[in-house]
Amino acid sequence: MRMITIEMEKTKVYQGPITACIGYFDGVHLGHQALIRRTVETARENGSEPSLITFDPDPWVAIKGIDPSTIRHISTFRERLDRIVELGIVNVIILKFTHEMSALSSQEFCTQILGRLNIQAMICGFDFHYGYMGKGNGETLQKELQVPVHIVEAVEDEKGKISSTRITQAIQSGDMDEVRHLLGTDYRMSGTVVHGRHIGTSLGFPTANIDYLSEYLVPACGVYAGYVIVKGRKHMAMINVGHNPTVNWRNDISIEAHILDFDEDIYGCQIRVGFHTFLRAEQKFASRDNLILQLEQDAAHVRRIFA
Numbered sequence: 001m002r003m004i005t006i007e008m009e010k011t012k013v014y015q016g017p018i019t020a021c022i023g024y025f026d027g028v029h030l031g032h033q034a035l036i037r038r039t040v041e042t043a044r045e046n047g048s049e050p051s052l053i054t055f056d057p058d059p060w061v062a063i064k065g066i067d068p069s070t071i072r073h074i075s076t077f078r079e080r081l082d083r084i085v086e087l088g089i090v091n092v093i094i095l096k097f098t099h100e101m102s103a104l105s106s107q108e109f110c111t112q113i114l115g116r117l118n119i120q121a122m123i124c125g126f127d128f129h130y131g132y133m134g135k136g137n138g139e140t141l142q143k144e145l146q147v148p149v150h151i152v153e154a155v156e157d158e159k160g161k162i163s164s165t166r167i168t169q170a171i172q173s174g175d176m177d178e179v180r181h182l183l184g185t186d187y188r189m190s191g192t193v194v195h196g197r198h199i200g201t202s203l204g205f206p207t208a209n210i211d212y213l214s215e216y217l218v219p220a221c222g223v224y225a226g227y228v229i230v231k232g233r234k235h236m237a238m239i240n241v242g243h244n245p246t247v248n249w250r251n252d253i254s255i256e257a258h259i260l261d262f263d264e265d266i267y268g269c270q271i272r273v274g275f276h277t278f279l280r281a282e283q284k285f286a287s288r289d290n291l292i293l294q295l296e297q298d299a300a301h302v303r304r305i306f307a
Contacts, residue, residue, distance in 0.1 A: 001085045006113060007096045013116045018051040018091055019043035021123040022130075025054055027074030028083040029183050031125070031155040031162045038152055039123045040088040048120040051091035052084055062102040072217045074167055074183075079190070093117065106136025110144035121148040157181070174220030174278040186226070186274040189216050189255065193266050199244070200258060203288065205295050207240070207256035208266060210273060218253055219275055221282045225302040228257050229272040236260040238295075238302045239273055242282035260299060277305055 004014045021039040025032045036052065043050035056077060060066045075083070081092055095101065095113065104112060109131045122141060128151075130136040142149035154161040162182050170178040171187055179187045191212035200207035208228065221242035228237045237257040244254060257273055279301055285291040 001081070001089070002091045003081075004091060004093045005096060006093060006116060008098060008100050008112075014091065014093075015118045016091075017046075017048040017118050017120050018093075019046060019048045019121040019123070020051040020053050020091075020093065020117070020119060022053040023125060023128060024059065025052070025080055025084065026164045027167055027183055028080055028087075029074075029162055029164065029167055033087060033184065034155050035123055035125060035152050036084065036087045036089060038150060042121050042123065042150060046120050049090045050088055051093060052089045053093045053095065053114075054080075055095050055097040057097060059097050059102065062097050062099045065099075069214065071215070072168075073215050074164060074171070074187070074217055076190070076213060076215055079188075103132055106131030106140050107144050109136065110141070114145060119145060119147050121150065123150045123152060126151055126153050168217055171217045171219050174222055174224075176219075176224065176275050176278055179275075186276050187219065188272050188274045190270060190272045191255070193269050193271055195267060196254075196256070200256065203292055203295065205258045205292075205299075207258045208271065210255045210257065210271065212255060218255070220278070221253065223279045223282065223298055224275045225277040225279055225305045226257070227274045227276065227306075228259050229274070230259075230264075230266055230269055235262050236302055236306050237273070238279070238298045239275060240282070258295075258299070260302065 002014065006013055019039055019042045021035040023032065023035065039052065040050045057068050058071050060071065061068045084092060101113065122145060124138050124141060126138070128138060138149055138151040156162065167179055167182045170182065176187060189212050191210035193208045194211045196207070196209035219241050224239045224241065226237055226239045228235050237259045239255065239257045241255050242253060255273065279298055285294065
């Protein structure tokens with residue numbers, strides 16, 4: 001992968017012939033994947049390099065002045081890049097999106113920003129807008145760039161357009177079947193395993209406590225069947241998201257994974273947690289024994305799901 005950065009005050013950019021799609025691509029869901037596939041196919045046809053143009057930071061930071069630390073995403077920037085490359089993109093062009101760039105008219109955006117690239121064709125979604133107040137669209141893009149612009153229609157299911165908004169709502173409600181349907185994969189979060197109070201160990205269910213980025217959308221509180229990817233290997237796990245009301249109440253939301261049939265020291269390791277199925281809501285149990293009994297049932301449930 002070649003990463004190319006475009007900033008307002010810097011003019012030197014890559015001049016190889018490219019076919020590019022453009023957007024923010026949070027989650028790289030099935031709708032985004034349709035854009036990327038069309039880009040790769042068109043680049044193959046015209047002999048250019050399949051490329052993707054995206055924004056950093058989130059455009060709302062520049063447009064609305066939102067504090068970036070308050071914005072939640074389906075995937076981190078690094079995760080988006082990894083997925084995009086897996087789908088065949090060679091060049092990732094990052095627009096350092098500032099208030100100054102957001103104030104450009106659609107024509108200025110094309111001439112001053114996109115005009116620095118050797119674009120052979122562009123791919124955009126039917127609802128893509130650019131330039132000040134979002135006045136530019138696929139049709140104006142074709143006129144102002146004077147290259148072929150392919151507008152990809154919405155990817156839909158029986159409920160309507162597949163979108164980041166729908167995925168966000170599904171994550172926050174714990175509907176992991178819907179998330180998987182829209183993303184094409186399970187929802188995942190990455191983080192570092194840190195020491196907790198070892199309450200899980202005392203219960204016979206040691207957990208990996210995950211220090212995760214605040215950027216992530218956090219699933220609804222509860223217990224999930226899922227998996228942990230650590231040291232390149234994938235293991236079944238039951239994952240708790242919540243406040244630990246029975247034995248270790250905390251105000252913030254913790255994410256802990258009990259990895260089944262696993263007994264290794266992974267403190268300090270980077271791991272990925274995949275949420276596959278919502279098992280039950282978080283609850284406060286009357287006693288530790290009741291909690292242990294429920295955890296045993298949860299573990300058995302996880303095994304049945306992945307059998």
